[in-house]
Structures are given as structure tokens and as C-alpha cells.
Amino acid sequence: MNSAEGKGAPYLAIPSRTTREERSCTVTNSKAEARWRRQIAVVLAIIVATASSVVLSPAPRVSAGTYNPLKAIQYADQWWNKRNPKFQSYGFGDCANFVSQCLIAGGLNLRASSSADTRGCIALCMNLDTFLTNTLKATVWKMSSSSRAPTGLQPGDVAIFGNWLGLRHAVFVSAKQSNGQPLFNAHTYDRKKTTLGWLFSGWTYVKYYHIVKSPVTVAVAPKPATSAKTAVVAQPAVTTRSSVPATILNPQPEPVEPESLVTTLAPSSITSTSAMLKGVIRPDGQPALWFFEYGASETYDYATDKQGPLLGYVTCNVDLAVTGLKPDTLYHTRLVRVAPDGNLTTGSDTTFRTPEAPRTGIPQD
Known part of the structure; x- marks a missing residue:
């Protein structure tokens, strides 16, 4: 008995079996841990790849060189008194949204602005000013109500009127008069070929944004010439301003039917x-x-x-x-x-x- 205990055979047999089981568990745990680490590595790789694509992908490129003012003007004349269902409508404050749509029709990508809505338009005048000035790098003139529009302003350009509250009303330059002054299309008060005069009855200054690099001629003369030899004489500037918007009609307007409003x-x-x-x-x-x-x-x-x-x-x-x-x-x-x-x-x-x-x-x- 003492001899058996001295040899320790019964005592050593049990630890020997326990050690093999522990080793088996250790191998199993190692495999599970290895699989877990591989899964974590895959997830981390996906996260890193996604983050890299977001951080490193360049912002949408915006260049005035790709702008087609004629297409923008055609859009402005088509939708000046309607709402395009492809875009959001902002009700009574739709002016900047409408100008944005005109620019998009001309080929500009406004999604480069963080202020663009889900349809790619910019709804606030201040944000549109930031896009035109900082992102598009448009030529900007700021003028008071007593100044005439700059001669460099072209159909396809933009103007935003303001007062002490800031920039408040965006309009799109749709044509020029024979005296060189611009005409505007706009939403909110839906207007087509509106003159400068009435705008300054509500606003004290204006910022003009010159985008057009290849000007198009969309001039509106007071009267159409009757022959090639007849010169068109520009009307003199009027000092008294209208208190409401003014619009140019077609040279031969359609007759008004008796049931019209x-x-x-x-x-x-x-x-x-x-x-x-x-x-x-x-x-x-x-x-x-x-x-x-x-x-x-x-x-x-x-x-x-x-x-x-x-x-x-x-x-x-x-x-x-x-x-x-x-x-x-x-x-x-x-x-x-x-x-x-x-x-x-x-x-x-x-x-x-x-x-x-x-x-x-x-x-x-």
C-alpha cells in the first residue's frame, strides 16, 4: 500500500486524462478564436473600405465650362408658371428652388453643395449664393437699387435680391432688353420676362452672378422690326418704378376669350x-x-x-x-x-x- 502510494500510479492517472481533455478544449477554443478573429478582420476591412470610399471619393465636379445657358433658358420659359413634378415644391418660397432647376437643366450639378435637397436643388437664397460664389466661382457684382445691371450680365445668369434681412429673392436672367438691361423669370410670384424696376420696390440691393462663358443672344426689343432696313429704337429708361412685377407679352398675344378670368x-x-x-x-x-x-x-x-x-x-x-x-x-x-x-x-x-x-x-x- 505504501509502495503503491509511493509509486503514485493511481494518483497520476487522473491528472493525465484531465490534461488531454484540457488540451482538446484548448485546441477547440483556439479554432473558434481564429474564426472569430477572421470574422472581425473581414468586418473591419469592409468598414475601412467603405469609409475610404466616402472620405477619398472626390466631390461632384462643377464647372461653368459645361453650362449650356440656352437649355437653362428654355427650361425657365417652360416652367415659369408651373411646378415640375420631378422636383420638390416649396410653395410660396420656391424662388431659389426654381433657379436651381434652371441651372440643372443647363448641365450644372448642384449636389456639390451640402445644402442640396434630395432632388439636387438648393432651396434657400443664402445657400444658393454660397454655391454660386464659392463652388461655381461665378463672377459676382453687388449693386444698389440706384444702379443699372452690369453689361456683362447675360441670359442664363442669376440674380438674388436682398434687404437688411439678407438675400431673399432669387431670379433667373431669361433675356435682355434692347437697352441692355436684363429680364427675369421667377417663382413665388410666378413671372416671365420681368423688368428690374418692380424688384427694387421691395429690395434694396442685388447680387448678380455671371456664369455664362459663351453668351447666347436672347434680346427683347420694344417692337419687332418691319423690315431688314428698319432700325429698332430702344425705349428710354423710365425713372418711375412699378410697385409690382411687370411682364413682357408675346408680340402677338392670344385673344382673351369671354369666359376668361x-x-x-x-x-x-x-x-x-x-x-x-x-x-x-x-x-x-x-x-x-x-x-x-x-x-x-x-x-x-x-x-x-x-x-x-x-x-x-x-x-x-x-x-x-x-x-x-x-x-x-x-x-x-x-x-x-x-x-x-x-x-x-x-x-x-x-x-x-x-x-x-x-x-x-x-x-x-
Whole structure:
């Protein structure tokens, strides 16, 4: 017994079996750990690869050299009073969004801006200013309301108007007048071929952004030339500004049908310096404001104050006297209806001519 205990055979047999089991468990754990490490390595590799692609991938390239202003202008003329379902609509504050759409139609990628929405447009004027200035590197002019637009401004360029609150209203340069001044298309107050004058009635300064590298000619003359030999004479600049937007009509506007909401009638009581402007409005169940636009050309450099509202469904005859006209001058006028949402409906262009100023008699001795 003592001899067996001295040899320790029974005592040593059990630890020997335990050691083999432990070794087996150790091998199994090592394999599991190896698989776990491989899985972790794969996951880390995927994370690193994804992060590298995000960090190292270049931002979308934006270059004014790829910009096609003609396509942008065509888009502006097509969608100036509609909302393209391919893009988001921002309701009453859709101006920067509309200008963004024009630029996209011209071939620019606005997704380079961190402020772009899911459709690739920039909805705020301040963010659009940052994109045009810092990313696109457009030539920028900042001018007050007393300054004329720079001659370098071209159709296809952009302007953003502002006041003490900052940049507030973005518009797209869709054409130029024969005197070199721009015409604008815009959303919010949906306008086509709008002149500078009315914009400065609400804003105190403007920033112009020159993008176009290969200018296109989209000029709008006061009157079309009747022959190749007939020169087009530009209308003189008007110092009095309209308090509301003004729009250029087509040279031959479509006739207004009797059932339309707005009809411009021929003025009456015309003198050398005044006239009674007249028209017909159908409120169509919604409160409707109205005013007249008038001027020596279809740019309508003047506008009366807003009148109304008119209510109900009854057709209303409206008239308003204007003074300060020039003798022996052909004037254009039209009636404009303002819906509650700000949308404008215009009557057809109507013309009238003021007579010559009466001659005063010279007293005889």
C-alpha cells in the first residue's frame, strides 16, 4: 500500500486524462478564436473600405465650362408658371428652388453643395449664393437699387435680391432688353420676362452672378422690326418704378376669350396726359385683387396700386384713372388679377395713343 502510494500510479492517472481533455478544449477554443478573429478582420476591412470610399471619393465636379445657358433658358420659359413634378415644391418660397432647376437643366450639378435637397436643388437664397460664389466661382457684382445691371450680365445668369434681412429673392436672367438691361423669370410670384424696376420696390440691393462663358443672344426689343432696313429704337429708361412685377407679352398675344378670368378693355376718357383704364374680372369664388400695368412698351414700366378685393362669382367691371402720361404717345396696358395664393392672371395687351397737347393761344396786342 505504501509502495503503491509511493509509486503514485493511481494518483497520476487522473491528472493525465484531465490534461488531454484540457488540451482538446484548448485546441477547440483556439479554432473558434481564429474564426472569430477572421470574422472581425473581414468586418473591419469592409468598414475601412467603405469609409475610404466616402472620405477619398472626390466631390461632384462643377464647372461653368459645361453650362449650356440656352437649355437653362428654355427650361425657365417652360416652367415659369408651373411646378415640375420631378422636383420638390416649396410653395410660396420656391424662388431659389426654381433657379436651381434652371441651372440643372443647363448641365450644372448642384449636389456639390451640402445644402442640396434630395432632388439636387438648393432651396434657400443664402445657400444658393454660397454655391454660386464659392463652388461655381461665378463672377459676382453687388449693386444698389440706384444702379443699372452690369453689361456683362447675360441670359442664363442669376440674380438674388436682398434687404437688411439678407438675400431673399432669387431670379433667373431669361433675356435682355434692347437697352441692355436684363429680364427675369421667377417663382413665388410666378413671372416671365420681368423688368428690374418692380424688384427694387421691395429690395434694396442685388447680387448678380455671371456664369455664362459663351453668351447666347436672347434680346427683347420694344417692337419687332418691319423690315431688314428698319432700325429698332430702344425705349428710354423710365425713372418711375412699378410697385409690382411687370411682364413682357408675346408680340402677338392670344385673344382673351369671354369666359376668361381677366379681360382688358379699351381705355376711355383719353387726354394728352391721362386715361381711364378699364377691364373685366371674374372673381370665380375667391377674393381677387387687381391692378393695371401700363407703359410705352410691353415691358409695362408702370403699375397702379392694387385694388379690391372682389368677391363672389359675379363678373365685375373695373376702371382706374392714370395721369402723368406723355402727349402723342402710344401706350400699352393690361389688367392683372391677383389670386389669394399670389398667382397672377393677366388680360391681353391693349394699346391707346394720347393726343397731342393742346396749343395755348398767344394773346394779341
